[in-house]
Amino acid sequence: MYGVRDYATGSTSFLFTMYQYVGIFMDAFAVLIFLFLGSVEGFSTKLQPCTFNQDKMCKSALANAAFSTVAFVLGATTSVISGFLGIKIATYANARTTLEAKKCIGKAFITAFRSGAVMGFLLFANELLVLYITINVFKLYHGDDWEGLFEAITGYGLGGSSMALFRRVGGGIYTKAAEVGADLVGKIERDIPEDDPRNPSVIADNVGDNVRDIAGMGFDLFGSYAESSCVALVVAFISSFGINNEFTAMYYPLLISSMGIIVCLIITLFATDFFEIKAVKEIEPALKYQLIISTALMTIRFAIVSWLALPPSFTIFNFGVQKIVKNWELFFCVAIGLWAGLVIGFVTKYCTSNAYISVQGVADSCRTGVATNVIFGLALGYKSIIIPIFAIALSIFVSFNLAAMYGIAVAALGMLSTIATGLAIDAYGPISDNTGEITKMAGMSHRVHERTDALDAAGNTTAAIRRGFAIGSAALVSLALFGAFVSRTIISTVDVLTPKVFIGLIVGAMLPYWFSAMTMKSVGSALLKIVEEVRKQFNTIPDIMEGTAKPDYKTCVKISTDASIKEMIPPDALVMLTPLIVGTFFGVETLSGVLAGSWCLVYK
Structure with a gap:
């Protein structure tokens, strides 16, 4: 296949280059974590009274720093290894799907x-296995000190989400620079079709679909899942589970996740073995039924697990106030998060699939020009958030009233419990997209290309569904993390009328705009280099337009890789260092305002 061999090597090249920079960051940030946590008590090895059980002695500052640092490195390493394997699977699958088409x-x-x-x-x-092993190894030292154990485990979620941030930003810069560069010079200046093998940036463009949609968005969900698991464990020890040393109940968040693996494994067979896809129109329904059946079966499994693993009633400490919670109430928190995710998914599908009148109306607006098409499209996009916002708000209200912050944490886990099916559907999209690109580059028949286009169209819609899941779960996880932060810092209330908090709110609300401006500028800087290289090759390589000379794909891949890696550092540093700087110099009240302000604007 003409030029396709460079495609697999380009994906691997991007990852290895990124991991060199990420490795430096991981080491440096691990040192920062150790220094910050260890300096709380002057690197003391003396045991301290536990925050929520003064009669019990908890970890020393040195032990907390050491275990949190190790957990951070493990979370980052797990994410890195999973990313590499995910890219490999995707690149191998592209060629195989093309042959099957x-x-x-x-x-x-x-x-x-x-x-x-x-x-x-x-x-x-990978996330569940490494997290479970880490907890049990750490428990050899902590024993019944659940507070110290699960506080150390929070480093795992931070490590996973940090790597997801790097991959998301770096992959996004890489993709847009390569894609727009290929289109500007190839389609507009040289008037050649999209994904034409004569375009020097076509391989970089195809690689970008993987590094953004496979490595980037997939591990965005990985970060959310790791964080939700860790925050649920942290909030769990603020309960009678930890005081009474109830092992099974303390592991309830991990039991939720393990049930997700079993159910999603069964559900996968419905799309591949129980039902045969014979026509294009059957693709979207098959993927839709995956979500419906997995949600229904997951609800039943959660009811069984909640009944077996949890005591009939238990106590949750909610900002210093004890709350009695029944096991069926906690199950209801998980279930409402699960079903809210399904609602978000279907609303997203309604607003993105051409099978519905909403998208058909946007297409119909093209009759009067581009301006009306843009207006109708923006209007539909704004309307699409109404029902998801109400679904998330209802989930938060009900779960908090039933089981306080623990209810919100497990509701987030419930929404992410079908992540295996969600990622299967999500990864299907870019795999199908690249399959279509390969058919063009390989010069296959128009009939094969029609099949791959049909697969790609369904993948675009289902990818939008998964983005709804990611945003909804991120909202719940962020609120749970914020609640855990406020609980651990012993802040009774966060009053927006307090000057420190209000200043933090407006600064936090500004950060997403600052971050967006930096990433947009980064895309522009990388794009300039790609456009210059593509133009240079068209002008200097003889017979490239006739198709008898092969473009230098590797140079464009290298330019995109180097530019994206270099340009991703400032926005990532902004995200990672802001909480440290604000918390150190302005205190936890200002930091709470920054976190709340940035969370609200990011979700908007």
Whole structure:
């Protein structure tokens, strides 16, 4: 296949280059974590009274710093390894799906979906396995000190989300620079089709679909899942579970996740073995039924696990006030998060699929020009958030009233419990997209290309569904993290009328705009270099337009890689260092305002 061999090596090259920079960051930030946590009590090895149980002695400052640092490194390493394996699976799957598309669309769908499922279960299982092993190894030292144990485990979620941030930003800069550069010079200046092998940036463009949609968005969910698991464990010890040393109940968040693996594994068979895809119109319903059936079965499993693992009633400490919670109430918190995720998914589908009148109306607006099309599209985009916001708000209200912050934490886990199926559907999208690009580069027949276009169209819609899950779960996880932060810093209330808090709010609300400006400028800087290189090759390589000379794909891939890695550092540093600087110099009240302000604007 013409030029396709460079495609797999380009993806690997990007990851290895990124990991060199990420490794430096990981080491430096691990040292910062150790110094900040260890200096709380002057690197003391003396045991301290536990915050929520003064009669019990908890970890020393030195032990907390050491274990938190190790957990951070483990979370980051797990994310790095999973990212590499995910990219490898995706690149191998692209060529196989292309070959199956020559036979029939059903075979191509099964190949793409199974490849996506492998990635989904890989991320899900790796995170759960490493987290479980880490907890049990750390427990050898902490014993019954659940507070010290789960506080140290929070480093795992930070490590996973940090790597997701680097991959998301770096992959986004890489993709948009390569894609726009290829289109500006190839389609507009040289008047050649999209994904034409004569375009020097076409391989970089195709690689970008993987580094953004596979590595970037997939591990964005990985970070959310790692954080939600850790925050649920942290909030769990602020309960009678930790005081009474109830092992099974303390592991309830991990039991929720393990049930997700089992159910999603069964559900995967429905799309690949129980039902055969024979026509294009059957693709979207097959993916839709995946979400519906997995949600229904997951609800039943959660009810069984809640009944077996939890005591009939237990106590939650909610900002210094004890709250009695029934086991069925905690199950209801998980279930409402699960079903809210399904609602968000279907609203997203309604607003993105051409099978519904909403998208058809946007398409119809094209009759009067581009301006009306943009207006209708923006209006639909703004309307699409109404029902998801109400679904999230209802989830927060009900889960908090039933089980305080612990209820919100497990509601987030419930929404993410189908992440294996969600990632399978999500990864299916870019795999199908790259399959279509490969068919063009390989010069395959128009009939094969029609099949891959159909797979890609369904993948675009389902990818939008997964983004709804990611945003909804991020809202719940952020609130749970904020609640855990306020609880651990012993702030009774966060009063917006306090000058320190209000200043933090407006600064936090400004940060997303600052971050967006930096990333947009980064895309522009990388794009300039790509456009210059593509123009140079068209002008200097003889017979490139005739198709008899092969462009220098590797140079464009290298330029995109180096530019994206270099440009991703400032925005990532802004996100990572802001809480440290604000908390150190202005105190926890100002930091609470910054976190609340940035969270609200990011979700908006």
